[in-house]
Amino acid sequence: MAKKERSTDESKREKLIVLYDGTCNLCLGSVRKLKELQSTAVLRFIPVQSLDETYETIPGLASLNTETLLTKMHVVEADGTLHAGAAGVIRILRTVRGLRWLAWLYRVPGLRIAADGIYRVIAAKRYDWFGRTDDSCHEGVCALPKKD
Template sequence: MARNPRSRNENKREKLIVLYDGNCNLCLGTVRKLKELQSTADLRFIPVQSLEETYETVPGLASFDQAMLLTKMHVVEADGTLHAGAAGVVRILRTVKGLRWLAWLYRVPGLRIAGDGLYRVIAAKRYDWFGRADDGCHEGACTLPKKE
């Protein structure tokens, strides 16, 4: 019996887990945009607030608490390698044809420091500048009240 070549390619795709703040409007918008990109990786997006509810095991997170994870986005590889903040964004960009050159810029002397600094400032001010989503708005799907 012939195998479907697409399913074989799906199994070979690297898997990246993206942990983000599900209460952050900027983060929610960024995740929506990242989902639209044609990544060569299998990207799984999990709000940090839902980590305890998910059945998915995220390698390498045993020593991290929720407060620390909420300080910046984290991208976790299957082997447990963790990329945080701007490095996480760059790790995702490396999987997107047409945007890989942006990941290369992160290696230019001085640009990594500038990118990390800019990320820290935006992350620290994200609620002030972009607002906070309701707790029921993970992944852009807000909870509606039940009709009585």
């Protein structure tokens, strides 16, 4: 009975799809942390590199190509509303108990521009600063190199 109640409860929760760069070490670490948070929404994380393997249609993505999706994280709402970059992070934080107040800061004049600018710089330098996983890695699981 508890399992049925849980699935009914989950069906009432808001659903957000989070698209991220599956080869970016910073992105992979951020996704791991986001999965640990107590969100009021059902968060589904999909690496952009796996979109071709996803058989469902994600609303709002028709106008975006893979290159655009890889420039920053995108959060997709059920109605197709897209939030990209810092706005995507803020959209997720709005669903997290104890961190919603951070989303409010994004509305303070000047802080949105600063947050977006900082996000762009970090996103542009993420491979240089945090490294990149092998393209064959998925969700941080990689084969170890062979020893000589």
